[in-house]
Amino acid sequence: EMQLVESGGAVVQPGGSLRLSCAASGFSFDDYAMHWVRQAPGKGLEWISVISWDGGRTYYADSVKGRFSVSRDNSKNSLYLQMNSLRLEDTAFYYCAKTTVGGYSDVSDIWGQGTMVTVSS
Amino acid sequence: QSALTQEASVSGTVGQKVTLSCTGSSNNIGSYAVGWYQQISHGAPKTVMFGNSLPSGIPDRFSGSKSGNTASLTISGLQPEDEADYYCSTWDYRLSGQVFGGGTKLTVL
Numbered sequence: 001e002m003q004l005v006e007s008g009g010a011v012v013q014p015g016g017s018l019r020l021s022c023a024a025s026g027f028s029f030d031d032y033a034m035h036w037v038r039q040a041p042g043k044g045l046e047w048i049s050v051i052s053w054d055g056g057r058t059y060y061a062d063s064v065k066g067r068f069s070v071s072r073d074n075s076k077n078s079l080y081l082q083m084n085s086l087r088l089e090d091t092a093f094y095y096c097a098k099t100t101v102g103g104y105s106d107v108s109d110i111w112g113q114g115t116m117v118t119v120s121s
Numbered sequence: 122q123s124a125l126t127q128e129a130s131v132s133g134t135v136g137q138k139v140t141l142s143c144t145g146s147s148n149n150i151g152s153y154a155v156g157w158y159q160q161i162s163h164g165a166p167k168t169v170m171f172g173n174s175l176p177s178g179i180p181d182r183f184s185g186s187k188s189g190n191t192a193s194l195t196i197s198g199l200q201p202e203d204e205a206d207y208y209c210s211t212w213d214y215r216l217s218g219q220v221f222g223g224g225t226k227l228t229v230l
Contacts, residue, residue, distance in 0.1 A: 035219065037166075037219075037221075039163075044123070044206075044208065044221060044222075044223050044224045045158070045160075045166065045208050045210070045221045045224070046221065047210070047218055047219040047220065047221060050218075050219065059217050059218050060218070061218055095165065095166065097166075100154075100156070100171045100172075100174075105153060105212035105214075105219075106154070106212075107153075107154060107155065107156030107168075107171050107172075107210055107211060107212075107219070108156060108158075108168060108171075108210075109156075109168045109171055109176055110168070111158075111165050111166050111167065111168070112165065113165045114165050
């Protein structure tokens with residue numbers, strides 16, 4: 001069974017940093033680009049970032065560009081999101097998602113259960 | 122303001138057929154496959170359609186289509202468990218990123 005499990009969510013102060021992880025299982029992780037998507041309380045889904053299968057290409061939403069960094073370790077079947085200079089508006093559930101066919105422009109078919117990040121003073 | 126436009130709310134009775142729409146532009150829907158996601162009570166999203174493909178485990182009363190810059194998700198034979206928020210998404214080559222619709226709240230009467 002294909003599965004994604006996020007971890008690393010926490011309460012952090014504005015300006016702080018946090019690293020989220022996403023552990024993949026049940027599929028060939030290194031064949032697929034991976035997305036990060038977030039959802040603020042009571043709001044809709046917002047795409048954050050995507051990384052190609054080999055980590056060679058990354059793209060970010062304007063709202064996080066320059067502050068967040070996506071990476072992956074295919075030897076560990078793991079995806080990461082390094083979040084720096086956190087703002088109150090970064091408070092959200094963060095989901096990792098597998099692309100359908102593997103390309104960075106593909107939509108998602110498998111989602112994790114999410115991890116909550118709260119930015120608060 | 123979302124790059125993709127969805128109805129804020131749609132309702133239907135059990136057994137009815139309902140269609141949700143997702144309108145974008147040639148930069149996104151007109152050029153790439155669209156994904157549809159179901160979210161029940163703010164739980165994790167679940168993909169119910171991508172392109173014209175039905176993910177494993179999704180009932181075949183769900184179907185998807187696209188015409189020009191508008192994609193549609195049709196649910197034939199609406200069931201109470203279909204009540205949820207539905208989001209569409211696709212890639213946008215001008216933005217170099219994925220874009221989502223604002224979501225449609227589907228109510229089963």
